[in-house]
Amino acid sequence: MKFKIGKFEFENPLLLAPMEDVTDASFRIICKRLGADLVFTEFVNSEGLRRGSDKTKLKLKLFDEERPAGIQIYGSDIQAMVDAAKIAAEENPDLIDINAGCWVRNVTGHGAGAALLKDLVYLEKLITDVVKSVNIPISVKTRLGWDEKSIKIVDVAKVCENSGVKLLTIHCRTRSQAHKGLPDWSWIEKVKSVVKIPVILNGGVMIPEDALRAFNETGCDGVMIARGAIQNPFIFKQTKEFLAKGTYSEISLEDRIQTMFEQLEIAVIIKGERKGVIEFRKHYSGYLKGFYNSAKLRSELMQFYTIDEIKNHIYHFFENNLHYPEITTGKIE
Ligand SMILES: Cc1cc2nc3c(=O)[nH]c(=O)nc-3n(C[C@H](O)[C@H](O)[C@H](O)COP(=O)(O)O)c2cc1C
Missing domain, CATH: 1.10.1200.80 (Putative flavin oxidoreducatase; domain 2)
Known part of the structure; x- marks a missing residue:
């Protein structure tokens, strides 16, 4: 299915995931040249932006060649996230992504990342305020839930849509799983049956065959690749080829x-x-x-x-x- 974000139209896009210390501009530009349709910065700390930290601000820099590109921000304080979105907006990104999925303790311990899934009323207020604060489409990247007993992704998707989010990416694991264990892609179809916004599948796409299976089995609107791109940046080129022709070339x-x-x-x-x-x-x-x-x-x-x-x-x-x-x-x- 085709969908639009701002002035860009996408059809079965391949997205480069936000990755701390990995998706800097050089890697984003290369992945773009190799076929990625939408790329993201690593997560950027909202408090750091608010404090005016130069190191944090540097992470916002986007180059024309990498567009369309999103800046991902994280934090738990609503005003800090609003301020961070406004600062990020000065770079004129094509999307600002809210991180509601990070599992690491020094992020969740401050109520940010996947910890935002613990209180959907608060999450809704945070997203709504960020959406209202800038004229740039807002996306959310999240997980299925905190653990297997508290999978809330269907409700989270509704919250996102109702709050004005334009794109939702689901890492199909829980916070407890971190990066381990099999992702459960079956939630994508359930989410898609309740919201109209595009839903991007993330988790476990390591080779082109995985991407085809993801599109075919789940009806997702796009596939986001993280570790598969570190292991093989050519995955975007090969997957494009595979989706179009059913085969792909080895890279010399x-x-x-x-x-x-x-x-x-x-x-x-x-x-x-x-x-x-x-x-x-x-x-x-x-x-x-x-x-x-x-x-x-x-x-x-x-x-x-x-x-x-x-x-x-x-x-x-x-x-x-x-x-x-x-x-x-x-x-x-
Ligand atoms: C080194 C590394 C850094 C990451 N940093 C971020 C980040 O800054 N923001 C985020 O939303 N996810 C981050 N993630 C999670 C990935 O974006 C992705 O959700 C996860 O790796 C699952 O996708 P995969 O199975 O394709 O690797 C990171 C993952 C890795 C491996």
Whole structure:
């Protein structure tokens, strides 16, 4: 089903999930180039924004190329969330997303993230006030409930719709499950039967086949990918291909390395060389997974602080290794 958010129209979109310390602008831009239809910043602390913290404000920066893009904010205090939405709105994001799903204790312990699911009256007031405070579409990303005994997602979806939310993403696990255990996608259909707003499925989409199954089995309006994109940023390209043609291509070693350098270069332009390189380290594994001796290469790359060193080392490494028949682009595991 087609749907619109602001001036953008979507049909079976693939969304890059908000991920702390992962979905910075460099990764968002690359995922966009590889086919992601909508990308999100990591969660941004509403109190930090209100205090005017420079470090927190930097997380709001969006580049034209990554649009449509959403900024995710989190917090428990309604006025802080309203103020944060107003500050985020100055960056003119295409969406502002309210985090009502984070499971980590130092977030829920302050009543934010998934803890917002404990009191739906409060949640409704928080969302309504944020919606009223800005002229930008508001989305919510949440979970099924706090634990398996308190699954409230159908009521939460109604609260979201009644409060003016334009898009709802459901991570189909409870807060107690954190990131473990099987997501229960069956709730998507139940939610869709009670609300008209688009419902995005999140949780457990790791390969293109999962995305097709998600669309077919649940009737979701879109699929949001988190860890599957860290493990393989090409998942967006491959999934698009798979949805259109029923098959998808493997990604060659050359393409992986070229795209890896592309992201690294963007990161360095935005953050400076040392910070860009250090913060990029978490991405080596996604780009280099599955190649002969890639674990050794990844650990060797951790010692470098400049792009030139990294490039030289990689070219040298593959020159010395390319004669091994085991080097193939392989199937992504
Ligand atoms: C490293 C990491 C950081 C995350 N940070 C956020 C975040 O900032 N905001 C949020 O809503 N979810 C966050 N999540 C949760 C993901 O967005 C997603 O809901 C979850 O990983 C399930 O999707 P998946 O099965 O595709 O990984 C994070 C997950 C990971 C792995």
